Amino acid sequence: MHWLELQGLGLTEGATRILADIDLKLGAGRTALLGPNGAGKSTLLRLMHGLLRPSTGTVSWPNPLSQAMVFQRPVMLRATVLANIEYGLSLRGVPAGARRRKADEALARVGLPELVHRQARKLSGGEQQRVALARAWALEPEVLFLDEPTASLDPASSREVERIIGEIAAGGTKIVMTTHNLGQAHRIAEEVIYLEGGRLMEQTPVEEFFRQPSTSAARLFIQDELGS
Ligand SMILES: Nc1ncnc2c1ncn2[C@@H]1O[C@H](COP(=O)(O)OP(=O)(O)OP(=O)(O)O)[C@@H](O)[C@H]1O
Numbered sequence: 001m002h003w004l005e006l007q008g009l010g011l012t013e014g015a016t017r018i019l020a021d022i023d024l025k026l027g028a029g030r031t032a033l034l035g036p037n038g039a040g041k042s043t044l045l046r047l048m049h050g051l052l053r054p055s056t057g058t059v060s061w062p063n064p065l066s067q068a069m070v071f072q073r074p075v076m077l078r079a080t081v082l083a084n085i086e087y088g089l090s091l092r093g094v095p096a097g098a099r100r101r102k103a104d105e106a107l108a109r110v111g112l113p114e115l116v117h118r119q120a121r122k123l124s125g126g127e128q129q130r131v132a133l134a135r136a137w138a139l140e141p142e143v144l145f146l147d148e149p150t151a152s153l154d155p156a157s158s159r160e161v162e163r164i165i166g167e168i169a170a171g172g173t174k175i176v177m178t179t180h181n182l183g184q185a186h187r188i189a190e191e192v193i194y195l196e197g198g199r200l201m202e203q204t205p206v207e208e209f210f211r212q213p214s215t216s217a218a219r220l221f222i223q224d225e226l227g228s
């Protein structure tokens with residue numbers, strides 16, 4: 001069973017072709033989107049999540065699925081951590097009485113229950129990233145899009161965020177994430193989608209991708225990233 005299908009997907013802005021001819025089916029589990037800067041990874045996530053409208057082709061979800069997205073730089077409301085988490089819940093129609101409990105649970109799961117009354121924008125980058133994950137997790141999405149969730153984090157915080165992503169996935173949530181950290185892709189993902197120049201080069205199970213990618217583009221990318 002697939003959860004998401006892209007057919008002939010393309011996006012053009014003015015004279016710039018950002019994505020072209022993307023045909024892709026995603027099933028359950030954990031998918032990493034890899035590729036060099038400017039390949040189109042963030043744009044593809046936004047198209048999948050419905051934040052952008054494609055110029056050509058279609059994005060179809062066989063079942064209506066609840067989705068959430070966490071951006072590379074978390075977008076926090078100028079309000080407390082609690083208000084940030086409760087806001088998303090209120091938009092989804094969660095009754096006031098249940099919001100506080102769900103927010104507390106989500107904060108506990110990311111290990112930050114003591115930050116509940118702090119101003120979200122005054123937290124460190126790593127703390128905000130974890131609050132953003134808690135805010136998404138509280139929505140109990142069936143699909144979670146993550147755009148470079150650990151890009152600005154130190155190694156300890158990155159591992160903590162990886163652990164949280166693993167727990168979210170273990171609860172049955174489909175994960176689609178971008179990362180420039182190949183070790184992280186290897187640890188988290190079951191399959192890799194490799195993009196370059198706005199085109200889908202391959203979709204490969206993770207072990208095979210790192211051992212023997214099917215395109216020379218991906219092979220060169222892996223060699224470059226590993227510095228060999
Ligand atoms: N609204 C836009 N108008 C014009 N060009 C855009 C627009 N949005 C993105 N682009 C261009 O599309 C290309 C893909 O951008 P995107 O942010 O998706 O890349 P990425 O793979 O996420 O890169 P990175 O690894 O640096 O995050 C880039 O060349 C970018 O400059």
Ligand SMILES: [Mg+2]
Nearest residue numbers: 041042043178
């Ligand atoms: Mg990006």
